[in-house]
Amino acid sequence: MQRQILLRTAAALALVAVAGGIAACKRDEAVAREPTPPxxxxxxxxxxxxxTARTFVGVVQPRYETDLGFRVAGKVVERPVNVGDPVRKGDLVARLDTTDLRLQVESTEAELAAATSSLAQAAADERRYAGLRSSGFAAAADYDRKKAARDEAEGRAKRARRSLELARNQLEYGELRASADGVVTAAPVEAGQVVAIGQAVVRVAQTIEREALVALPETWLADAPAASAVVRLWSQDVRPYRASLRELSPQADPATRTYAARFRIEEAGPEAAFGMTATVTLTRQEQxxxxxxxxxxxxxxxxxxxxxxxxxxxxxxxxxxxxxxxxxxxxxxxxxxxxxxxxxxxxxxxxxxxxxxxxxxxxx
Missing domain, CATH: 2.40.420.20 (conserved putative lor/sdh protein from methanococcus maripaludis s2 fold)
Structure with missing residues (x-):
């Protein structure tokens, strides 16, 4: 009996040892499988x-640049200006063949003369029938017809006068003149070419204001309105010009993801020619x-x-x-x-x- 108890105790101890060895092996495997921190x-x-300051490269451009075109269609017979020529307000920049326009004026003048003559005859008839009616020698219906004829003649004469004014205006439109002082930057139409109404014939850039056009990244979008700006020309970097932000695009360019900004150049003269390279230095107000x-x-x-x-x-x-x-x-x-x-x-x-x-x- 005692021998059996000893055998069972030995077996239990052996099982405990085996179990401990298995658990230790599992712990070693778990440790081995745990990744090492990189x-x-x-x-x-x-x-x-x-x-607080950053410089952007831009180009000098005019504040106002207008495409001039005729208000009537026709054939261009003269274009006395070329690209780069200075023009003054009222200077002739192009002329159309006005033969048809002159004929239109003569036609409306003849229509006005005829309408004026008809009005005079109708007015005389109306006055005569008014006297006859007051004497009892003319019926009221006859007088009413004469009065209606006079009113119709007055309307035709008024329409003829308006047609003559329009024809004379169109004759004046045959000459294209500069609307402001500036310089010609483009002339896409040559003499002999037939143009439509409103087609660009000459492009004139006004010289009263000059601007620097730059592309701003989105990181300067909020600071640009309050930042102080200075413009320098690449051709003469010595003299700085004060500048102020006039226009900032609300939408980014789809290709460059930048925002177009226009800075008005203070006291810029002819030395800041259009198309020159300019650098705009922006300085933030706060650091x-x-x-x-x-x-x-x-x-x-x-x-x-x-x-x-x-x-x-x-x-x-x-x-x-x-x-x-x-x-x-x-x-x-x-x-x-x-x-x-x-x-x-x-x-x-x-x-x-x-x-x-x-x-x-x-x-x-």
Whole structure:
């Protein structure tokens, strides 16, 4: 009996030992299967005052540029101006063949003469029948017919006068004259060409105001109206011109994703020729602190720019949304979302995810 008890005890101890060995093996396998935290390159966030001024390249353009066209159709017989010629208000820039227009004037003059003669005859008949009616020698119906004939003759004469005025106006429209002082920038029509009503014959740029046209990125869209602007010509970089924002496009260009802005150049004279290269320097009124973050540290999966911050206690990743003021060739200026001194991952962020444990490389 005692021998059986000893055998059972030995068997139980053996089972416990085997079970412990199996559990230890499983723990070793679990440890072996647990992935090693990856090594990541990190950098420390440092906020510094961002740039308050930036220069944009543009071109000098006129404030007003008008396409001049005839108000009547016809054949161009003369165009005394060429591209680059200065013109004064009222100068002749093109002329049509006015033969048909003159004939129209002569025709309406003849119609007016006939209408005037008919009106005189109808008025005389009306006065005569008025006297006969008062004497009792004419019926009232006859007088009414004469009065109606006189009224109709008056309407025809008035219509003839208006037709003559229109014909004379069209004869004047046969000469195209400059509407303001300026310079000819385009002349797409040559003498001998038949033009339609309103077709552009000469383009005149007024010289009273000159502007610099530049393309602004979206990061300067909010600061441009309040920023101070200075314009310099590439041909003479010594003299700066004061400038003010006159027009800012509300829609970005679909190709460049920039916004067209026009800056009026103060006190610009003929030295600022149209088409010259100009640089517009914008200076922000307020200085904003920004951290220069490598572009490789920013990830955007459709919800805006984010960066991965390394928790200094657990060495796990925290996904943090950030506000980017400007994008450079290698870095981006982050103005919000990070704190000074935090550690962020700067390489391989596309393969990481929030909550993952990492092993940061030593800071350089």
């Amino acid at each position: 090594r990541v390159q990190v950098d420390r966030v440092t906020f510094q005052p961002s740039e 904003v602190a920004a951290a220069q973050v490598p572009l490789s540290a920013i990830v955007n999966r459709g919800a805006g720019p984010h960066v991965y911050v390394v928790d200094p206690r657990t060495e796990t990743l925290l996904e943090r949304p950030v506000t980017v003021a400007t994008f450079g060739s290698r870095t981006a200026a982050v103005t919000d979302g990070l704190s000074d001194g935090e550690t962020i991952v700067t390489l391989g962020v596309q393969k990481l995810e929030a909550g993952r444990k990492v092993r940061p490389l030593p800071l350089r």
